[in-house]
Amino acid sequence: MKIYEKAPAKINLLLDVLRKREDGFHEVEMIMTMVDLSDRLEMEELQRDAIIISSQAGYIPLDEKNLAFQAARLIKERYDVKKGVYIHLDKKIPVAAGLAGGSSDAAAALRGLNRLWQLGIPEEELSLLGAELGSDVPFCVTGGTALATGRGEKLEPIENPPSCWVVLAKPPINVSTADVYGRFRAGAIEQHPSLPRMLDAIRAGSFTGVCEELGNVLEDVTLRLYPEVRMLKESMLRLGADGVLMSGSGPTVFGLVSKEAKLARIYNGLRGFCKEVYVVRMLTSPGVQS
Numbered sequence: 001m002k003i004y005e006k007a008p009a010k011i012n013l014l015l016d017v018l019r020k021r022e023d024g025f026h027e028v029e030m031i032m033t034m035v036d037l038s039d040r041l042e043m044e045e046l047q048r049d050a051i052i053i054s055s056q057a058g059y060i061p062l063d064e065k066n067l068a069f070q071a072a073r074l075i076k077e078r079y080d081v082k083k084g085v086y087i088h089l090d091k092k093i094p095v096a097a098g099l100a101g102g103s104s105d106a107a108a109a110l111r112g113l114n115r116l117w118q119l120g121i122p123e124e125e126l127s128l129l130g131a132e133l134g135s136d137v138p139f140c141v142t143g144g145t146a147l148a149t150g151r152g153e154k155l156e157p158i159e160n161p162p163s164c165w166v167v168l169a170k171p172p173i174n175v176s177t178a179d180v181y182g183r184f185r186a187g188a189i190e191q192h193p194s195l196p197r198m199l200d201a202i203r204a205g206s207f208t209g210v211c212e213e214l215g216n217v218l219e220d221v222t223l224r225l226y227p228e229v230r231m232l233k234e235s236m237l238r239l240g241a242d243g244v245l246m247s248g249s250g251p252t253v254f255g256l257v258s259k260e261a262k263l264a265r266i267y268n269g270l271r272g273f274c275k276e277v278y279v280v281r282m283l284t285s286p287g288v289q290s
């Protein structure tokens with residue numbers, strides 16, 4: 001039997017870092033939501049005890065470093081599954097981009113293998129398993145829109161933000177999440193984003209409010225290291241995006257746009273100097289709906 005599972009990219013509408021913890025991770029407050037730019041996983045049961053990963057993308061690991069491999073190994077070990085699986089990853093999400101592509105693949109593998117092997121694992125338990133693979137994996141398991149705290153694994157579902165267009169642009173640099181957190185200095189942040197105001201804007205369904213409250217303290221590190229990310233933000237705003245922010249640790253910049261008529265100008269303007277530009281919708285169907 002073959003099954004398919006979609007693995008959408010996430011964006012952080014708000015990302016605040018509160019402090020560094022004893023375990024080396026950072027305590028965060030984030031508002032995360034999904035966008036309609038997705039990898040697709042094809043999963044097929046193998047009678048022999050093996051995990052085999054393939055992908056059309058030449059630039060990701062296909063061995064045990066692959067997060068989908070790690071998800072399959074974890075679920076097999078934890079639920080004593082003797083069968084194997086062949087997973088093909090059709091990658092569309094740019095890698096090491098701040099869009100949680102690897103984490104979403106891991107989450108999709110957990111959801112898919114739960115179905116393929118008929119394990120009946122409840123979503124909360126899948127989410128806990130996901131936390132063993134990475135801080136962003138639990139959110140990718142549940143999807144929707146959520147307030148994420150702790151190191152990102154504690155989730156509270158919230159209403160979806162007002163639906164809009166999302167323009168994503170990834171400059172040709174690879175950013176390491178560990179490196180960005182490693183360079184982050186809380187004392188250097190002059191103004192933290194306001195979580196209560198962002199939550200109010202989302203609850204009120206105010207697109208303008210959401211655009212005004214966008215904020216990510218990790219920009220302080222990544223924009224200093226890579227001035228081209230700052231330039232990209234400025235260009236997107238100049239071209240007419242309503243609100244602009246870097247996603248996660250970067251380097252992808254996203255622009256929220258309410259009017260379809262503005263998209264061509266923004267896309268064409270960005271494509272003049274940035275090869276990877278995507279125009280997608282915010283994914284507002286799953287999760288809690290206002």
Ligand SMILES: C[C@@](CO)(OP(=O)(O)O)[C@H](O)COP(=O)(O)OP(=O)(O)OC[C@H]1O[C@@H](n2ccc(N)nc2=O)[C@H](O)[C@@H]1O
Pocket residue numbers: 012015024025026027028030097098099100103133134135136137150151152177178181182247248249250
């Ligand atoms: C910044 C964010 C925002 O959503 O996303 P990305 O830019 O990676 O997409 C996340 O916090 C990234 O989550 P994720 O990519 O799952 O990170 P993990 O694999 O758990 O951790 C990678 C490394 O980042 C650092 N890390 C991660 C999360 C956190 N709350 N504090 C940290 O200090 C640690 O050094 C850790 O070793």
Ligand SMILES: Nc1ncnc2c1ncn2[C@@H]1O[C@H](COP(=O)(O)OP(=O)(O)O)[C@@H](O)[C@H]1O
Pocket residue numbers: 059060061065066067068089094095096097098099100101102103105106177248250
């Ligand atoms: N299935 C996967 N897809 C993409 N990257 C993966 C995958 N499995 C492991 N990786 C590795 O994870 C790292 C981070 O990738 P990704 O999740 O795309 O970035 P980010 O956390 O910035 O959104 C990359 O260095 C990549 O080699």
